[in-house]
Amino acid sequence: MVFQRIDRLAIELPPPKYADANAAAAVQELLGGRFGEMSTLNNYLFQSFNFRQKSKLRPFYELVASITAEEFGHVELVANTINLCLTGTTHPGDPDCTPMREAKDKRNSYHFIATAQTAFPGDSMGNPWKGEYVFNSGNLILDLLHNFFLECGARTHKMRVYEMTNHPTAREMIGYLLVRGGVHILAYAKALEVATGVDVKKMLPIPKLDNRAFDEARKYEDQGLHRRLYTFSDRYYKEIARIWHGTHPSDGQPLEVVEGAPQGGTIPDLDAVPEEFAPGISMEDFLDIGKRLMRSAGL
Numbered sequence: 001m002v003f004q005r006i007d008r009l010a011i012e013l014p015p016p017k018y019a020d021a022n023a024a025a026a027v028q029e030l031l032g033g034r035f036g037e038m039s040t041l042n043n044y045l046f047q048s049f050n051f052r053q054k055s056k057l058r059p060f061y062e063l064v065a066s067i068t069a070e071e072f073g074h075v076e077l078v079a080n081t082i083n084l085c086l087t088g089t090t091h092p093g094d095p096d097c098t099p100m101r102e103a104k105d106k107r108n109s110y111h112f113i114a115t116a117q118t119a120f121p122g123d124s125m126g127n128p129w130k131g132e133y134v135f136n137s138g139n140l141i142l143d144l145l146h147n148f149f150l151e152c153g154a155r156t157h158k159m160r161v162y163e164m165t166n167h168p169t170a171r172e173m174i175g176y177l178l179v180r181g182g183v184h185i186l187a188y189a190k191a192l193e194v195a196t197g198v199d200v201k202k203m204l205p206i207p208k209l210d211n212r213a214f215d216e217a218r219k220y221e222d223q224g225l226h227r228r229l230y231t232f233s234d235r236y237y238k239e240i241a242r243i244w245h246g247t248h249p250s251d252g253q254p255l256e257v258v259e260g261a262p263q264g265g266t267i268p269d270l271d272a273v274p275e276e277f278a279p280g281i282s283m284e285d286f287l288d289i290g291k292r293l294m295r296s297a298g299l
Contacts, residue, residue, distance in 0.1 A: 003069065009080060010073045011176050012265030016084045016169050023165040024085035025107035029124035030161055030174070031078040035153040037177075038121060039133045040184075041071035043150060046136045047143050059242040060140060063191055064147075066240055067184055069232035073264075074177060079119035080268055081173040086117040092274040099275040116278035118270070141195055148188040152206040155181050159207065162214060175216025179226050182211055187229060191243050201249050210250065226250070230258050 030036050048065040051057075089106070093099035103112035110126050111117055121129045135146045155178060162174045182205070189200035211217040211226065220226070229244045231237040241257045248255060272279060281289070 003072070006261060006264065007267060008264030009267050010070075010077045010180075010262060010264055011172070013077075013080060013084060013268065014168050014172055015268075016087050016167070018167075019088035020085050020165065020167045020170075021089045021103075021106040021108070021111065023167040023170050024082045024111060024119075026124055026161050026164050027078065027082050027085065027170050027173075028108065028119070028122060028126075029157060030154075030177075031075065031082065031119060031123075032121045032127075032129040033123040033157065034133055035150065035157045036123065036129070037071060037074040037078050037154075038129045040150060040154060041068065041075050042131070042134050043136070043147065044068040044071060046134050047147075050136055050138065052138065057140065059239045060144070060191055060195070062237040062239045063187060063243055064143075066229070066231050066233070066237045067187065069261075070180070070184075070230060073261075074180070076267075077173055077177070081169055082111075082119035083117070083270060084169045084268060085167055086111055087270070089117060090273070090275050112276075116273055116276040141192070144188050144192050144195065148185060148192065148200065151181055151185040151188060155185065155205075156207055159209065159214075162216075171216045175214055175218075176220055176225075178211050178214060178217045179220040182226055183229055186249070187240075187244055190246075194243055204249065224253070224256075227253055228256050228258050230261055232261050234260055 032038050044064050045068050048061065048068050051061045051064065054061045090100045090102055090112070100112055103109060106112070108124075108126055110120065110122075114120065123129070135143070135150075137143055137146070158174050158178055158181065162171060162178075165171070185204065185206075186201065189204065192198060192200045205211075212221055227248050229240060231240065238257070238259065244255050244257055246255055247253060272281075
């Protein structure tokens with residue numbers, strides 16, 4: 001498996017109009033919690049690496065592999081959401097004026113002490129993400145069943161964090177991931193049905209609340225994103241169509257395999273935070289770096 005990185009976010013995130021460090025602390029659970037995006041990514045990543053009899057069970061392998069690629073983008077999206085929620089929490093100033101005094105009263109001081117007001121691989125309580133969250137039994141049915149459960153747990157946590165904060169950037173991200181997570185839940189349910197004959201779709205949605213109940217999710221469903229499964233490749237993983245076909249159980253519209261990746265949105269360019277000494281490059285340093293780059297290029 002070789003990954004190609006695209007310099008785009010999964011969606012366009014709205015620029016923050018105000019800082020909300022406590023919202024960022026809650027959103028950390030959706031990144032580094034047991035049911036966060038780092039867990040979905042690494043579960044599928046190692047299952048795809050370690051998948052046995054790929055040639056005989058190709059559609060199942062390709063399903064896990066293509067969803068793995070999407071999860072990389074989800075990790076990036078949640079991390080950028082945290083960064084934007086933190087933007088503007090503190091202000092530059094002389095060290096003796098305590099320019100970061102607001103930080104000591106925030107839910108997660110780690111954001112300010114360790115990462116210069118950016119995301120970290122941990123949960124909403126500051127606990128680091130753990131490799132033991134990865135489940136890779138080697139048994140196809142068990143792994144698919146676990147993935148279905150993992151996605152349902154992730155959906156539940158997203159819904160709860162959505163109800164904890166009304167920050168526009170956080171809600172935009174959560175609305176989108178509720179829709180895309182719903183795709184993954186349905187994909188694993190359909191894979192289990194193909195493998196076992198059991199109609200797992202009858203249990204959906206879990207929890208029993210349609211995505212359209214959330215304003216920021218509804219527009220993505222209106223765009224049909226709840227029916228599309230991307231290959232994240234122009235050449236490979238097309239056999240997922242042997243699993244991802246038919247109609248969507250919520251609206252009866254046809255499911256669609258899309259070759260490649262979504263168009264995506266702009267990756268935020270974070271401003272310097274002088275009070276955090278980040279990135280620690282002055283204008284004079286920047287000009288010197290430019291000169292050295294020119295010299296190394298022979299210009």
